[in-house]
Structure formats: C-alpha cells, structure tokens
Amino acid sequence: xxxxxxxxxxxxEKQLSQKLGISRCIVLPGNADxxxxxxxxxxxxxxxxxxxxxxxxxxxxxxxxxSTLARVARNLSPDLSKNRQLVFVPARGxxxxxxxxxxxxxxxxxxxxxxxxYRAMYLPEDISEKSFESLxxxxxxxxxxxxxxxxxxxxxxxxxxxxxxxxxxxxxKEQSIVDNGNAVSEAFGDFFDRSGKLVYKxxxxxxxxxxxxxxxxxxxxxxxxxxxEAIQSYxxxxxxxxxxxxxxxxSKLILRDN
Ligand code: BG6
Numbered sequence: 001x002x003x004x005x006x007x008x009x010x011x012x013e014k015q016l017s018q019k020l021g022i023s024r025c026i027v028l029p030g031n032a033d034x035x036x037x038x039x040x041x042x043x044x045x046x047x048x049x050x051x052x053x054x055x056x057x058x059x060x061x062x063x064x065x066x067s068t069l070a071r072v073a074r075n076l077s078p079d080l081s082k083n084r085q086l087v088f089v090p091a092r093g094x095x096x097x098x099x100x101x102x103x104x105x106x107x108x109x110x111x112x113x114x115x116x117x118y119r120a121m122y123l124p125e126d127i128s129e130k131s132f133e134s135l136x137x138x139x140x141x142x143x144x145x146x147x148x149x150x151x152x153x154x155x156x157x158x159x160x161x162x163x164x165x166x167x168x169x170x171x172x173k174e175q176s177i178v179d180n181g182n183a184v185s186e187a188f189g190d191f192f193d194r195s196g197k198l199v200y201k202x203x204x205x206x207x208x209x210x211x212x213x214x215x216x217x218x219x220x221x222x223x224x225x226x227x228x229e230a231i232q233s234y235x236x237x238x239x240x241x242x243x244x245x246x247x248x249x250x251s252k253l254i255l256r257d258n
Pocket of ligand 1: 064065066067068069097101103156157158159160164186187188189
C-alpha cells in the first residue's frame with residue numbers, strides 16, 4: 001500500500017510538472033486551505049530539498065514574503081548550516097505588508113531557524129519611478145541589491161491577484177488595471193491573467209520574474225485549492241527550472257482543468 005501510494009504521488013508529480021511546463025513538482029498530502037499543518041509540511045520538505053541542492057560554502061538565498069513563506073520559515077532547521085554559510089535576503093523591497101509576513105521577517109525567521117544570517121531592506125514597495133532611481137544609488141540599499149542579484153537560490157510564493165492587490169495597497173487606478181485585466185495571479189509584484197499575460201507590474205526594487213532565469217535554483221511554494229488558478233497562471237511565465245512545492249488540493253484541481 002505504501003508503495004502504491006508512493007507510485008501514485010510520483011505519477012501525480014510527473015503529470016503536474018508536464019502540465020505546468022516546469023522541471024519538477026513535489027506534491028504533499030492534504031489541502032493547505034483547510035489545514036495549516038500542510039504548510040508546515042512544505043517547510044520540512046523545503047528543508048530536505050535545500051539540504052540536497054545547496055553547495056558546501058556560502059549560499060545567498062532570496063525570499064519573498066507572504067503568509068505561506070512566513071509559516072514555511074518556522075520549519076527550517078540548523079542542519080542546513082552544517083558546512084554552509086547561509087545568507088537570507090529579501091527578494092524585493094517591501095514594507096507594504098504587515099510586519100509578520102514581510103520578506104524581511106521571513107528572512108529573519110529563516111536565518112534564526114537555520115542559524116544563518118540575513119540582511120534586511122526597509123523600503124516601501126510602492127515607490128515612484130523617480131525615488132526608485134535615486135534610492136537604488138544609496139549605499140545601504142545598493143549593497144543588499146548586489147546580494148540579491150548574486151543569489152544562487154530564490155524561494156517565493158504565488159499569490160491570488162485580488163488578495164494581493166488589497167495587501168499591496170494599490171491605488172484605485174492600479175486596482176482597476178488589475179481588475180479590468182482579469183488578473184488571477186501575482187508574484188514578485190507582477191500580476192498575470194489566466195493565459196499568463198502580464199496585466200500590471202508594481203514599480204519596485206529587487207527581483208523581477210525575468211531575473212529568475214539567471215538564478216540557479218528557483219523554488220516556488222504554494223498550495224491549497226484556492227491557489228490552483230494562480231499557480232497555473234504564474235507558471236506560464238516561470239523559468240523551466242522552477243521546482244514547485246505544493247499539495248494534493250491544488251494539484252488535483254490543476255490536473256482536472258483543461
Ligand atoms: C507576497 C509575495 O509577499 O506573498 C508575493 O511578495 C506572493 O510574491 C505572496 O505572491 C503570497 O502570499 P500568501 O499569503 O498567499 O502566501
């Protein structure tokens with residue numbers, strides 16, 4: 001029975017990777033919408049995955065914020081720092097969100113749990129183009145940005161567009177672009193519709209989806225039936241080498257949908 005279960009999951013993971021057009025999917029039991037412990041299991045699985053892919057020596061790990069990653073972070077462990085120096089950096093500016101789920105906080109928690117280090121970047125995400133230009137030249141920001149661009153790992157989540165439009169405090173005008181464009185997913189401040197078309201880009205500092213091509217390991221974590229559509233939409237833009245950690249709840253819906 002255990003074997004049948006294992007084979008069933010392996011098949012599900014393969015079908016999902018093919019459907020999403022990415023190199024690998026890891027599917028865990030349950031539905032994150034209903035059970036928080038499913039998100040804890042994403043964290044433990046991430047810990048294992050990092051343990052198997054991170055080289056000896058230094059790794060620069062960029063992470064985004066969100067409730068998924070905030071919970072995932074709590075499940076990392078110090079065994080990851082054996083023979084390694086881990087430095088966690090926020091993938092973007094981003095004090096727009098509540099403190100506990102900001103990328104800065106997720107970095108701090110990951111560093112605490114793995115006994116690694118972190119660098120924070122206290123910047124609003126929604127800044128004007130003009131301030132963006134000048135801020136990029138500030139030494140303290142420049143040094144974190146350099147670390148971000150040198151990351152060998154990115155860990156990010158995928159959000160539901162409507163929820164993210166609210167959380168990112170979009171102006172009425174921006175909100176209507178997102179609504180009228182029928183955006184369903186969001187990642188790194190980019191909003192996409194069902195077909196994967198970019199609907200709106202929040203002006204910001206840090207990593208963009210197109211930067212992911214250059215990063216060796218890209219790990220996306222999102223689960224629950226409510227995220228199925230967002231995952232499908234975002235993955236149309238994801239680099240092929242993305243590894244997705246998700247659950248049965250999301251996977252089964254994605255595979256059912258044509
Ligand atoms: C945000 C990230 O903080 O969290 C987004 O910057 C991501 O890229 C989102 O889509 C996901 O949030 P949650 O709460 O659904 O895990």
